[in-house]
Amino acid sequence: MRSVRIRCPAKLNLFLEVLGRRPDGYHELSTVMAPVELFDTLTVREAKGFVLEVDGPPLPGTNTVEKAYRAVAKRRKIPGVRARLVKGIPAGSGMGGGSSDAAAMIEALDELFDLGLDRHEVAAEIGSDVNFFLERGPALCTGRGEKVAPIASGPELHAVIYWPGFSLSTAAVYSRVREFLTRTPRIVIDFLNSFGREGPEKLRRVLFNRLEDAAFALHPELAALRARMEELLPYGARMTGSGSALYGLCASRAEAGRLAGRVRGEFAGFVAPARVVTREVAWRSRKSASS
Ligand code: C5P
Numbered sequence: 680m681r682s683v684r685i686r687c688p689a690k691l692n693l694f695l696e697v698l699g700r701r702p703d704g705y706h707e708l709s710t711v712m713a714p715v716e717l718f719d720t721l722t723v724r725e726a727k728g729f730v731l732e733v734d735g736p737p738l739p740g741t742n743t744v745e746k747a748y749r750a751v752a753k754r755r756k757i758p759g760v761r762a763r764l765v766k767g768i769p770a771g772s773g774m775g776g777g778s779s780d781a782a783a784m785i786e787a788l789d790e791l792f793d794l795g796l797d798r799h800e801v802a803a804e805i806g807s808d809v810n811f812f813l814e815r816g817p818a819l820c821t822g823r824g825e826k827v828a829p830i831a832s833g834p835e836l837h838a839v840i841y842w843p844g845f846s847l848s849t850a851a852v853y854s855r856v857r858e859f860l861t862r863t864p865r866i867v868i869d870f871l872n873s874f875g876r877e878g879p880e881k882l883r884r885v886l887f888n889r890l891e892d893a894a895f896a897l898h899p900e901l902a903a904l905r906a907r908m909e910e911l912l913p914y915g916a917r918m919t920g921s922g923s924a925l926y927g928l929c930a931s932r933a934e935a936g937r938l939a940g941r942v943r944g945e946f947a948g949f950v951a952p953a954r955v956v957t958r959e960v961a962w963r964s965r966k967s968a969s970s
Contacts, residue, residue: 682724683790685783688714689774690811691838691919691926691955694870695888697856705807705823706853709867711830711874712775712808713817714956715838718767719780723787726761735766739846743777743805747784750801755794762787769949771846773920775812781805782812799825808920816959817874819867832957833876837935839912841942842924842949843904847894852921855893865889879914879928886917886928894922901925904946911941928955 690712698707721744729748744762751757762784768776782802789796802809807824818827870885895902901918905925908916912927919926929935935952943950 680725681791682722683787684720684722685787687719687721687768687776687779687783687812688956689717689768689776689779689840689953690714690808691774691840692888693817693874693882693886693917694867695890695920696865696867697853697860697889698864699860700857701823706856708807708821708824709864710820710824711817711867711870712811712820713832713836714812714815715774715840715953716956717774717840717951717953719776719783720765720767721780721783721787722763723760723784723791725758725791728759730759730761732761732763733766734764736770738766738770738777740777743781743809744784746805747781747801747809748788750804751785751788751794751796754796754801755792757788757792757794760788760791769842769844769924771848772842772924772949773847773918773922774840774842774924775808775920778806778808779812781809785809786813814959816956819871829959830871831875833874834878834957835930836879836882836955836957837929837932838926838953838955839929839935839938839942840919840924840926840949840951840953841904841908841946843901843946844948845898845923847897847922849921851897852890852893855896856890858896859889859892878930880930882928883914886915888918888920890921891918894918898923907945908942911945912938924949 694711939952
């Protein structure tokens with residue numbers, strides 16, 4: 680029986696501005712996301728019913744892999760599947776693990792059963808970040824995050840990622856953001872210009888996340904952790920998405936490894952160096968096999 684194995688990368692928000700609240704309750708965004716080489720792995724094979732095994736801590740909330748299966752099953756008559764998810768991305772960290780897993784499930788089902796799906800249409804139903812993970816590189820995402828425009832990038836980039844071990848609710852963070860919106864939202868142009876040609880030293884000026892203040896209001900210790908990370912890392916530190924993971928950029932794999940050691944020496948929790956995917960690549964390495 681055929682199976683499909685897909686690597687599901689994490690993401691970092693390098694720029695995130697909130698443009699306002701929409702009538703549907705979501706917020707209009709202008710955000711730049713880049714995949715990073717920190718992965719979950721999803722393996723899917725045909726089976727009876729729907730079974731999901733998770734290798735890692737239990738996942739919070741509704742499982743996005745199951746949601747993706749149900750969303751596809753609503754559109755096409757498909758057999759049951761057995762899915763195995765090996766978690767490498769901390770859940771509830773703002774790194775998009777759940778969304779990435781859901782995108783992988785849509786791809787897996789489309790491939791296994793040759794469905795000819797409109798993958799983006801299914802993705803948008805599951806969550807705001809799922810569409811991004813159907814692409815293969817950095818992108819400017821607008822709307823509630825589901826409109827994805829691939830962008831060009833400059834030099835090699837790496838990141839040191841730190842997750843303090845607690846999760847923030849995305850909905851709770853967005854519900855506080857209004858207090859921190861400004862009359863003139865920050866525009867993404869400066870970021871895009873810099874991202875297209877500059878390394879981490881200059882990019883530091885344009886990294887931005889409007890959700891930080893809202894997250895810090897909910898969890899003041901996160902502000903202190905970010906301040907300490909800024910001292911430890913050469914090119915600053917930011918929060919990704921709605922938190923709680925923090926990251927700092929650097930220029931090489933060796934530097935990321937060294938800096939991760941420095942952060943690990945001081946902080947308890949999850950610390951990982953990871954390459955930032957700066958252009959469209961085929962990191963999703965599929966394996967289909969008969970067994
Ligand atoms: O789309 P997703 O399920 O990831 O969103 C989770 C929650 O985050 C939403 O229910 C909403 O409260 C908030 N959100 C938002 N604006 C966005 C994306 C998410 O308000 N653009």
